[in-house]
Amino acid sequence: MSWTDERVELLKKMWNDGQSASQIAKELGNVTRNAVIGKVHRLGLSNRAGLAPVAGEEDEPEAQAPAPAPEPVEVPPAPEPEIEEPSTQSAAPPASNRRAIIPAGQPLPPQPSANEISPEALASVREVEKSAKRIGLMELTERTCKWPIGDPATEQFWFCGLPVQSGKPYCEAHVGVAFQPMSSRRDRKR
DNA sequence: CCCTGATTCGC
């Protein structure tokens, strides 16, 4: 496969869009992420959106800014003080925002943070359960999904065991369903 | 262990 115009175009688009090299490679097909990165460099767009020129030094306080950015768009702060809820059943928000560099002038592009319990999510869980590694308690590590499958009281019980995403306890699919937004407050049925 | 991009260098 060669770098046709279309493929390069898609590459540029996705790269500037903040997609990772591996994702781009997957999308393009027949290329590895290395190929993508290599191409990115050759194209000279290593930098994700023409970010401010790296002054060689890393984040210097720089009291004097001779050539200040025309429009220092401040990223909308998300002052979210850690509010520990004493006794409430609410999933702890991962609060992991993608640190994507956004060209000045644009607010926040794609923010798939919206959690929504969709049938897809549940279906996804079913899928994952089918491909789960079915590891035992002893096999659990920091990087294995700890999502329990089955009934602990029966022999049909194991853990997902698929690779977790980041520092989360579950794999991607399970993280999705683990942090469901609290559905409407359900009255304590008693 | 999973992932990310950056760089090198034989092709």
Added chain:
DNA sequence: GCGAATCAGG
């Protein structure tokens, strides 16, 4: 120009 191997980090 290409990209696998490697490096350097999270």
